[in-house]
Amino acid sequence: MSALAGAMLCTAVPAFAADNPDAAQQQAAFPDNDIRGEAKTALLKEALALDLGLEENSGTIDETQRRKGLDLAEQAVTISADGLSSASEVAQARKKVKEAANKLFMSRMDSGAHIKFYIQRLTDYVLTPAANPTAKYPQEAIDSAVGKLKALDARVPIVGLEPEAYMQAYMEYLSIRIELDMQAYMGTYITAYIRTRDHVNAQIERTKDIDEDYSNLLEAFRTRSEILFSRMGAARGEAELAYIFNKMNASYFALTEAFYMLPELRDARLLLDSPRGNRPGQYPASAVGTLRREVNAAARALDQARMQDDVYKARKDLSSAVAEFRSRLIP
Structure with missing residues (x-):
């Protein structure tokens, strides 16, 4: 997990509570705030991954279903940012996001070819110095992402895996991209x-x-x-x-x-x-x-x-x- 993601876990709920007395009281009343903070950060990443995947697969997914997925991703981001969201609300949102991702992307998981294509495109056209002239991403973040992408590429064969395994690899690729954006400069x-x-x-x-x-x-x-x-x-x-x-x-x-x-x-x-x-x-x-x-x-x-x-x-x-x-x- 990135340093920024760790900081989000530590500060997301307390920062909100500092400006909201009611939230501060709730924070004191619930001992599972750290757990909820982790769950909210996980929900945020999963929602962003769903949104990114829907953008990448635009044109290959039924338009009505794609729009529903985009709406769901936005709702999940809102829940993850709400300091008063309950643990059950977060869990339910994560379940819906996962189900939507499986429903929308699983049909394309018959091989690893497109996953390798996405990895290659991200590496060649985003993470090279020529494609990153304004240093949108810190070099440390780039090095970390490239290492993870190479490892993922080595683990994913073009054929031979079950759709569920390819689905897991695709979501891992999306997660790497989201982690990268989490370290971009405001x-x-x-x-x-x-x-x-x-x-x-x-x-x-x-x-x-x-x-x-x-x-x-x-x-x-x-x-x-x-x-x-x-x-x-x-x-x-x-x-x-x-x-x-x-x-x-x-x-x-x-x-x-x-x-x-x-x-x-x-x-x-x-x-x-x-x-x-x-x-x-x-x-x-x-x-x-x-x-x-x-x-x-x-x-x-x-x-x-x-x-x-x-x-x-x-x-x-x-x-x-x-x-x-x-x-x-x-x-």
Whole structure:
């Protein structure tokens, strides 16, 4: 366990209690605070691992189930950060997170090939000096992670293990990544937030008088960023900071992808005014109705997007709907 994780175990509950007399009384009344502190830290890591795994496997997991998993991970992070969460609440949350991870990832655990791929990618593109120019991770943390990744890679054959064993190896890989983020510098997150915030504010000023859709999208992103940033001040440690920043970063990439989708959405709306009827050069009324439903669904998906892949999927679905609509033109 990292030094930071150890510090979290020692300080998470007492620090909360210092500012909350009721919590201080509860702390004195319950002798198992150290045990609960360990369980909460374990829950935090497991929730972060689930969230990370869902991001890595975006596009290969049913979207409805993936969103449920993301919601569960966020709820678990909240429980782990709540000084008044009971031992039973923490245990129940850990059980749900484990069950969700098994349900969502087990189907991919037929070999070790993808685990080795993730290990290689993390080693080559994150933990090398060229990929870590701003020293986001301390060298000690990098050395530790590389050692663990090499050991894991050596233990995991491409074939020959049961799915449960590959699942355990995958969760170990995710845990190594989470431990790494727990040792990142807080200043990295704050600096990145300020840079992103300033960029978005500039974009809002540039577009608010030009295109209402763009302006609304940027305003929504700025609001979400400010909410996430406000949570940084209450974060117990680097793991929560990493979680919050990753959500902010995902929102930013969703925003970038949305810029490409807005003109496509606007063009699709214009098609709704196409001539309807049964004559050549017209579209059946049913085709217009179908396209309208797809356009509305795309707009909702854009509003609810949490990450770039969410917008990409919405763009793909909208493109298919437009192509289908055009094919209904009566010759």
